[in-house]
Structures are given as structure tokens and as C-alpha cells.
Amino acid sequence: MDVSYVAHLARLALSQDEITRFQSQLSGVLEHVGQMQKLDVEGIEPTAHASPVYNVFREDVELPSLPVEDALKNAPQQANNLIIMPKIVE
Amino acid sequence: MEYEAVIGLEVHVQVKTHSKMFCGCKNEFGAPPNTHTCPVCLGMPGVLPTPNLEAVKKTVLTGLMLGCEINRICKFDRKSYFYPDMPKNYQISQYDQPLCLDGGVVLGKYAFPKDAQKDPIASAKKNVRLIRIHLEEDVAKSFHFETTSGIDFNRAGTPLMEIVTQADIASPEEAFAFLSTLQQTLSQARISDADMEKGQLRCDCNISVRPKGQLEFGTKCEIKNMNSISGVRRAVAYEITRQIQTISNGGKISQETRRWDDAAGQTYLMRTKEQAHDYRYFPDPDLMPMRTDLGLVESMKQQMPETPSMREERYMRDYALNDYDASVLSSDIDLSHYFEGVLNAAQGDRQKVAKAIANFIINDLLGLLGGADQTLADCKIMPEHFGGLVSCVDAGKISSKQAKEVFVEMFATGKEPSTIIQEKGMVQISDEGALESFAKQAIEANPKSVDDYRAGKMAALNALKGQAIKLSKGKANPQLIGEVLEKLLNA
Structure with missing residues (x-):
């Protein structure tokens, strides 16, 4: 696994030194976890969760929202109740 | 050389619910910006999303109506990418275990644009196969200004269904017919209002062309930003012509995303797809998997409403209506209810009376409504009165010519037919x-x-x-x- 690729996906700016250091660390972690590849999982159904709990839902009921001033508290810039940011270019 | 087009659609449909997909904020279009938000839909750390059962039910219902297989075990996954309209930097979606698989939409003749209904393909009852339907959360709405963009999180986290077709569509007209059928089915079942102009139904088209008979697909382009079904037709037609011209002139199609500009009638390059996105899907640890076999599918099967095409067939079978009449009367749920209300109120031979009512609705009522800029909800003619009028004709009390006159008067005044017949001295002579x-x-x-x-x-x-x-x-x-x-x- 290429550290600079992973760093880019997470939008992390790494120095050359860090790339070298993390590359060996990441390889170590992956190798450790990779031991699981050796297990025989024939006949075992894949599962996303450890506990056999299904169908945790909520009813379609409306609850109060945040006051708009609270919702915008973390916005560095705002205008007309919108969160303002550098222009998104498509 | 002759070319053929290969088209697949990805349709996003806003699911009609009171609250959002994973929190209790109101699901409402057009509220003042950022007034329907909470820590969950703003993507604050440490919150716990909980799926809205109604949205899951409506997705399963859609699947059943479109003949899909409902997956027994489903889950939600995180789709990671960075974009300002998505506060968590991942979207909760479904990856390898979506709620619905397969299924299809049959294109009826009258779902095609009017000018294309005579084409033999419109009568072919073509089945456009679906690949899957999954449930996810919508993103925020962005507004673009001169130097900045503004974000409104009211839409963020509202339930969104994605319907993906096989590349079975071969023309702009088929794309039109597919979307109008889907739109009718969803809005009649009250799953979504599915209005493209309001963004409740959004459609991305994947289009490629290839020499006729060639098995291999050409390079595809993705077209975005159509805001009406006829806009999709125009965009697809433009893009097919553009690709064929490019190739005929010795050029090459590159895989890219293009934006449709309806006013200019052209598609423009948005971005090229040089590298595939790496979304790093993985199961969302906050959300437990779903089992649809513990009563969900059974209860939805019982609640399954008649689809427009089922109703069309029933009208043809039970009342011997022709395909055109049956399709018009089943195209709108309110119109269908009205028709059946009138039919229940009318006396006489079912088939004869049904045909007479269909004629009045299609030849007279729809025109009168259009002329008065009214909808069926404004219509002054009570189904009981309408039925009474038809019974009068059937029993020979007045002629059908006289009945037309009475009908116009009923439309204008809402009076009972017997009153109008008396006022006008319109008694048919049978002596x-x-x-x-x-x-x-x-x-x-x-x-x-x-x-x-x-x-x-x-x-x-x-x-x-x-x-x-x-x-x-x-x-x-x-x-x-x-x-x-x-x-x-x-x-």
C-alpha cells in the first residue's frame, strides 16, 4: 500500500521523511492484519457486525432541529443563513 | 457507417417522508436555508444515525412494484470522498447488499412522446431491466456566486433512492418513456412526488455509441443536469449526434462527464475521468444490518398498490376500453379515481357506460380543464352527477349530442344534470x-x-x-x- 496515495485520499500533506517513516509502519500494520488471510473461512457467511442484531429503525417522526444560529456557529463565514466557502469549481 | 446508441440511466429519487433518513429533522423542500439541521445531519463527531423505517419500506415497495428481488440481508456502507456538500466526508449509501436487485420497467406505447407513438418500437412493450435499487442519504444543496459558494444543509441526510438500469435503452424516446413510466409509478404510489423540476427525480445518463452490430461498447460519457423528462430526451439526442459526428470525423470519445445546457441545447465538458474514484466502501459500523424477511417484505406485499400498467390492463380487460383510453385514464391516480367514481355512480351496461365516460373525460373534460386552467381538484362536476348524466344517455332519456351540451353546463355551474335537462327542456322523444x-x-x-x-x-x-x-x-x-x-x- 502506497502511503502517499493513502495520504492523498485523506488530504494529508506528508513530508518526504514522513512518507518513508510511515511507509514501513503502514506495511507492518498491514502485514500484522494480513495474518487473517491465512484463516480458513470456507462456509462462513460474511458479516458486517459482530452481534446478530438486525432492523434497528426509528419511526418516521419529525423532531426539533437546531436553531439556525447554532447550526451556523462553526461556519467561518456566512451570509443569508448559508455557509459561505471558496467557490466550488466543477 | 450506421451507428447505434447504448444508454443506461442512474435515477435518484427523493423519498417522501416526514423526517430525514437518519435523524428527526424535517424533510421539506423550500424552507429557509439551514433551518432543518441537527448534529446528525451536520456530521458532528460522536452522533448516532438511526435509519427511518418509512424510507426503507418505501424502497422495498418500489422494488416490489418494479418486479425486483428484495435482498434478504441488507446493510448500509460508507462511501468516502471529499466534497463541501457532504459534512461527514462520507455518504451513507449501500454498496454490495442493496435493498433491491434486478426487476424492470416495461415501456408502454403512451409513455413515449406523442410524436414517437407511431414508431413500431413504441408498441414493442420493451422491458428496460434494472440492476439495483439502493437507499442512501442526499447531500446538501450548493449555490454558486461570483467568487464564493453557499451551502444549505436542509437537504443533507434526506432519504434518496438510487435506481440503476442496465444499458438497455437505445434511443432518446425510450429514455423519455422509461422516466415517464417511473415517474407515474412512484408518484401514484406516493413514494415520491418525483418532479424533475423540483429535483425530486434526478437523472444521470450514460451514453455511448458503436457501429451497428458491434458487440463491444464504445467509450461512454455521463450527462448531468437535466431538469425535465423532455430535457433528458433532448440531451440524449444531442449527445448521440455529437458522439457519432466526432467518430465519423476521425475523432475519439474520451470518458468524461458533461453538463446539459437546456437553453443552449448543448452538452459541455465538466470533467474528464482520468482516474477511477476510490470510494473505500466499508460497512457503516453505526448502523446494524437489515433483514427484510422478518415481515417487512410480507407487509409491503399486502400494501402494494396497483401500478398504472396494472390498472391499464384491468381497464382493458374489465371494461373493454381500447389501449389509448385505458392508458390515459390510468396515467394519473386522481383521474383514475375520478373515472372509477363516475363509473360506480352510473347505471347501465358496464362496458358501454365505461366507454361513454372515457369519451366524456378524454374528449371533453380534459379539454375543458385545460381551457379553464384548472386541475381535476377544481372540477365542479361531482362523480355522482357525471354518472347520472351517462345513465340518462344510456337509458335513452337524452341524446348524446344533448348530453355534451349538458356536460359543458355542468362543468361551468356544477349543477345536477336533471336540473339542466329540465331547464333546457331537453327531453328526448321516444314516443x-x-x-x-x-x-x-x-x-x-x-x-x-x-x-x-x-x-x-x-x-x-x-x-x-x-x-x-x-x-x-x-x-x-x-x-x-x-x-x-x-x-x-x-x-
Whole structure:
């Protein structure tokens, strides 16, 4: 696994030194976890969760929202109740 | 060289619920910006999303109506990418275990644009296969200004269904028919209002062309930003022509995303897809998997409403309506209910009465509504009164010509037909003695028609009939006057 690729996906700016250091660390972690590849999982159904709990839902009921001033508290810039940011270019 | 187009659609549909997909904020279009948000839909750390059961039910219902297989075990996954309209930097979606698989949409003739209904392909009942339907959360809405963009999180986290088709669509007209059928099905089942202009139904089109007969697909482009079904038709038509021209001129199609500009009637390059996105899907640890076999599918099967195409078939089967009448009457749920309400109120032979009602609705009512800029909800004609009028015609009390006049009056005033018939003195004459007197007058006044009739010209009888009805001021029962005339002429 290429550290600079992973760093880019997470939008992390790494120095050359860090790339070298993390590359060996990441390889170590992956190798450790990779031991699981050796297990025989024939006949075992894949599962996303450890506990056999299904169908945790909520009813379609409306609850109060945040006051708009609270919702915008973390916005560095705002205008007309919108969160303002550098222009998104498509 | 002859080319053919290969088209697949990805349709996003906003699911009609009271609250958002994973929190209790109101799911509402058009509220002041950022007034329907909470820590969950703003993507604050440490919050716990919980799926809205109603949205899951409506997705399963959609799947059942479109003939999908409902996955027994489903889950939600995180789709990671960075974009300002998504506060968590991942979207909760479904990856390898979506709620619905397969299924299809059959394209009926009258789902095609009017000018394409005569094309044989419109009558082919083509099935556009679906790959999957999954449930996810919508993103925020962004507004673009001169140097900045503004974000409104009201839409963030509202339930969104994604319907993906196989590349089964071969023309702009088929894309149109697919979307109009889907739109009707979803809005009639109250799953979504599915209005493209409001962004409740959004469609991305994947289009490629290839020399006719070639098995391999050409390079595809993705078209975005259509905001009506006819806009999709125009965009697809433009893009097919652009690709064929490019290739014919020796050029190459590169895989890219293009934006449709409806006013200019062109697609423009948005971005090229040089590298595939790496979304790093993985199961969302906050959300437990779903089992659809613990009663969900069974209860949805029982609640499954009749689809427009099922209703169309029923009208043709039970009331012997032709395919055009049946398709118009089943295209809108309110219109269908109205039609059936009138039919229940009308007396007489079911098939005969149904045809008469269909004629009144399609030939008269829809035009009157359009002319008055009204919808069915504004219509003053009560189904009971409408049914009464049709019964009067069926029983021979008034002629169908008179009934049309009454109908217009009912539309304008909402009065009962019997009142109007009385006011206008419109009673149909069925008394044989009275009819005979009109028939005799007609025969005396038109010796030429009488000669023609006796010489074997059957059309002359209609001329005499017309005269006799005219003499009766339109009150003579047309069928009986014909019989009386024939009797006199052959005596």
C-alpha cells in the first residue's frame, strides 16, 4: 500500500521523511492484519457486525432541529443563513 | 457507417417522508436555508444515525412494484470522498447488499412522446431491466456566486433512492418513456412526488455509441443536469449526434462527464475521468444490518398498490376500453379515481357506460380543464352527477349530442344534470306516435333522399334521419327515429 496515495485520499500533506517513516509502519500494520488471510473461512457467511442484531429503525417522526444560529456557529463565514466557502469549481 | 446508441440511466429519487433518513429533522423542500439541521445531519463527531423505517419500506415497495428481488440481508456502507456538500466526508449509501436487485420497467406505447407513438418500437412493450435499487442519504444543496459558494444543509441526510438500469435503452424516446413510466409509478404510489423540476427525480445518463452490430461498447460519457423528462430526451439526442459526428470525423470519445445546457441545447465538458474514484466502501459500523424477511417484505406485499400498467390492463380487460383510453385514464391516480367514481355512480351496461365516460373525460373534460386552467381538484362536476348524466344517455332519456351540451353546463355551474335537462327542456322523444310524425314530415320534404334510399343508397337513410331529428329540434331518439323511418320507407 502506497502511503502517499493513502495520504492523498485523506488530504494529508506528508513530508518526504514522513512518507518513508510511515511507509514501513503502514506495511507492518498491514502485514500484522494480513495474518487473517491465512484463516480458513470456507462456509462462513460474511458479516458486517459482530452481534446478530438486525432492523434497528426509528419511526418516521419529525423532531426539533437546531436553531439556525447554532447550526451556523462553526461556519467561518456566512451570509443569508448559508455557509459561505471558496467557490466550488466543477 | 450506421451507428447505434447504448444508454443506461442512474435515477435518484427523493423519498417522501416526514423526517430525514437518519435523524428527526424535517424533510421539506423550500424552507429557509439551514433551518432543518441537527448534529446528525451536520456530521458532528460522536452522533448516532438511526435509519427511518418509512424510507426503507418505501424502497422495498418500489422494488416490489418494479418486479425486483428484495435482498434478504441488507446493510448500509460508507462511501468516502471529499466534497463541501457532504459534512461527514462520507455518504451513507449501500454498496454490495442493496435493498433491491434486478426487476424492470416495461415501456408502454403512451409513455413515449406523442410524436414517437407511431414508431413500431413504441408498441414493442420493451422491458428496460434494472440492476439495483439502493437507499442512501442526499447531500446538501450548493449555490454558486461570483467568487464564493453557499451551502444549505436542509437537504443533507434526506432519504434518496438510487435506481440503476442496465444499458438497455437505445434511443432518446425510450429514455423519455422509461422516466415517464417511473415517474407515474412512484408518484401514484406516493413514494415520491418525483418532479424533475423540483429535483425530486434526478437523472444521470450514460451514453455511448458503436457501429451497428458491434458487440463491444464504445467509450461512454455521463450527462448531468437535466431538469425535465423532455430535457433528458433532448440531451440524449444531442449527445448521440455529437458522439457519432466526432467518430465519423476521425475523432475519439474520451470518458468524461458533461453538463446539459437546456437553453443552449448543448452538452459541455465538466470533467474528464482520468482516474477511477476510490470510494473505500466499508460497512457503516453505526448502523446494524437489515433483514427484510422478518415481515417487512410480507407487509409491503399486502400494501402494494396497483401500478398504472396494472390498472391499464384491468381497464382493458374489465371494461373493454381500447389501449389509448385505458392508458390515459390510468396515467394519473386522481383521474383514475375520478373515472372509477363516475363509473360506480352510473347505471347501465358496464362496458358501454365505461366507454361513454372515457369519451366524456378524454374528449371533453380534459379539454375543458385545460381551457379553464384548472386541475381535476377544481372540477365542479361531482362523480355522482357525471354518472347520472351517462345513465340518462344510456337509458335513452337524452341524446348524446344533448348530453355534451349538458356536460359543458355542468362543468361551468356544477349543477345536477336533471336540473339542466329540465331547464333546457331537453327531453328526448321516444314516443312512437310523435316520432312517426317527424319521420313522415322528413319523408315528404325530401323525395330525392327517399328515391335514393329505395334505389339502394343506405346513406340516404342518414340524411332523412338527420332531417327528422332537426324537425324534432334535436329531441328525437336517434336510434328509434331510424327504426321508424325504415319501417315507413319499407312499408
